[in-house]
Amino acid sequence: MSVQGVQGEDRTDYTKAESKAIRARSRRLLGSLLKPHVGRVVVTLLFVVIAAAANIAGPLLIAYGIDVGLPAIMEQGDWMPLWVATLVYIVAAIAAGVLMYLYTVGIARISQTVLYELRRRLFAHAQRLSLEFHESYTSGRIIARQTSDLESIRDLLDQGLNELVRGVLIMGFTAGAMTLLDPLSGAIIGIALIPAIILTRWFQVRSTVLFRETRTTSARMIVHFVETMTGIRAVKAFRKEAANQREFDERVDDYRDANYRTINIFGIYEPGIMMIGAVTIATLVIVGGLRVVEGSMQIGALLGVALYARNFFQPIQGIGMFFNGYQSASAALEKISGVLEEEPTVKEPVQPKALPASRGQIDFDAVRFAYGNGKVVLPDFDLHIPSGQTIALVGTTGAGKSTLAKLVSRFYDPTEGAVKLDGVDLRELANDDLRRAVVMVTQEAYLFSGTVADNIALGKPGASDEEIEAAARAVGAHGFIEALPDGYATDVNKRGGRVSAGQRQLLSFARAFLADPRVLILDEATASLDIPSERLVQEGLTTLLADRTAIIIAHRLSTVAIADRVLVMEHGRIIEDGSPAELIEQGGKFASLHRAWRESLV
Known part of the structure; x- marks a missing residue:
């Protein structure tokens, strides 16, 4: 890949073929970083799967306690079902907490190890690249790769990925438990999921463009700042302060406008998900209430369904926030992978020759x-x-x-x-x-x-x-x-x-x-x-x-x-x-x- 190719990654007008190649390059880089930690990743994911399952058991146990435990006490004086439900609820809550702690610590260790390797690899590769690269690729850009871009990836690995994994698991287990508790309520949730998926897909597509624009404008702002501060003597000698200020204001304006557009789509997405969730819960309560009156549904099951419905839509917002971090980190990873794929134009020989003993002819x-x-x-x-x-x-x-x-x-x-x-x-x-x-x-x-x-x-x-x-x-x-x-x-x-x-x-x-x-x-x-x-x-x-x-x-x-x-x-x-x-x-x-x-x- 040429230096001009790396510089060109500040563009936003990629062709489909270019975008596909860049994404493939980023996936190769991420795969190479995660490959040594596959075993730890699998074990860590097992922790979160079990923790999510234990956490989801709560409403089901509450429904069991109300619909089975309370009648057993009132009709037979049998406290065993309620005690069993209570004990299992406590054990499940403790297990969920311990396993979630192990997952959080485990995923943090993996992410920090990956970031350490990426920082080290980027620094070592930048030193290995030829002078031609450093004369063409500005210092502001290479600083942005090592600072703000790596911070975006850190945020994704430490927080965003955690939100995604937990959100998907909670939604899946919630839908399963709700269907097990009441199949009709499970069907209603499935129908409500359709507009939520459509809205989330719209947000994902739109945010992809806007977050790349945000990264580009941010990089240009950093580059101008670094170049101005590095050349501050020349700036003062030639009284360039006013001109530099105007140019920096333009770059800050571009960055602000890009962030405004990003905030606008969040202003549509998050309230939209909340509205879908509120309408769904209202529908479940109304339908469930009528069925309780008819006697086709028990009150404990209705309470469990309501609790599950509330839990079901909460992770969707977290998944939406994951797209926030994902788009930012994805754009950052594309730029970092571009630098790492740059080859030195002055290459060391595979089989070098020894220097003779003369003195510098x-x-x-x-x-x-x-x-x-x-x-x-x-x-x-x-x-x-x-x-x-x-x-x-x-x-x-x-x-x-x-x-x-x-x-x-x-x-x-x-x-x-x-x-x-x-x-x-x-x-x-x-x-x-x-x-x-x-x-x-x-x-x-x-x-x-x-x-x-x-x-x-x-x-x-x-x-x-x-x-x-x-x-x-x-x-x-x-x-x-x-x-x-x-x-x-x-x-x-x-x-x-x-x-x-x-x-x-x-x-x-x-x-x-x-x-x-x-x-x-x-x-x-x-x-x-x-x-x-x-x-x-x-x-x-x-x-x-x-x-x-x-x-x-x-x-x-x-x-x-x-x-x-x-x-x-x-x-x-x-x-x-x-x-x-x-x-x-x-x-x-x-x-x-x-x-x-x-x-x-x-």
Whole structure:
């Protein structure tokens, strides 16, 4: 399934074939989650079946006590029938309570186990998916899958399913007991059930459409909120508050209107069921009363029928509420299953090859690349980078520099041709081997929750304090780290507001250098650094890039000075190739860029 297919699941205008395929996919997912718990589900259902049967025995025992127990006392002085009815009633009530408790606890454990597995599976799969997915599927949507969508499924499993199972069993047992007590009353209930079924079916069909619309409008509202809060600096910098507020108001209005339409159908359904139930009970009482007068029906049986009729229609409303949760959870499960069926576009090989012992030779062999079905970025690209060489990529925005770096990191695979590391096609390397061999540092330095030391140690899990400090010293980060309140033990989550963008970048450098990769890629990695910090980093780079292949992408030509070789790119092609001094002497594109940079410093 494509990323575009997953994104398209926010639509509401599915064809019949699409809807059928989505429902089948959701059923497969639910089946895979429930399959390990089939035995527990069967036992739990036995508890609720027996509990419902015991609960339904009450009116039947009351009728027996009135129609048999009381006459036996008045005519024969025999208290045994009444005592038997009373004792059985008490035992049945206790049994129903205990079994219902076991059912409630059992179904809760199953639902929580299923939700645990689904949450875990969704998180693991989202991490496994390729960069292409995450660049296309917005963060707001993936957050909605893990939060509101999973909460909808939790509500269904914990409450809605309980209402359905209990409701169906109570209605079935009630109809059976009522027919056993008085066949005519059972027939009347059966007739009354017809309009109730028609109304419930109408509600089910209508709610299917409306709840999908509710989920879609809710997701769009969450996406806009998350994107606004994530980009709050840009919002404030460009004074987008008013425009964002208007757009958010529109999305909230859509969500409110969808909920209004949903409430309206509940306003028809619930009173309709209540009206059918009231008319049915009135009919049973009138018909039963006339039969009691005629002597064809006993008073205890009439009371039992009235109690059963009242109990019979109560679960229908609960079943209606189940459709509320079911439609919401069904739409959520469709979206989650869509994400889980998404396949990584960059796949790990079935039989990976081992990396040879060399130090990071890179080759582009007849590489052609385009993002999705878009414009070709690298039309026909060949490049050889010897191991241990530091190259700098320069050129205008859109020249293909970052694309080249993403291909070396294997965030994407080439459309045609091959990218090789030490003679091995990257598509033939295990992901773990590749990630150890190639590390990229981008302009967007991200710090995770934890201490400064924890964040640096991400480059080498289990690194000693001495190794962490040595990496920080190498990139010039030790000084500012020591100045923090707790030094390397400072919690960056709590202190994040006092760590500058340049300092975060230095920490990401230390993290990358500690990893000791064969190939180090710096993609605009010094853009957030001030001049003094950049000089410190360059001093560290001179030492740390020794005997290691490095690719530096930078608009600041000061960073380019440490490169052995400069590649000037334009429209996905290399138009100049040589050392910085050679290219300046030639007076070409790089020379003009270098001259403009020097003038900007003045």
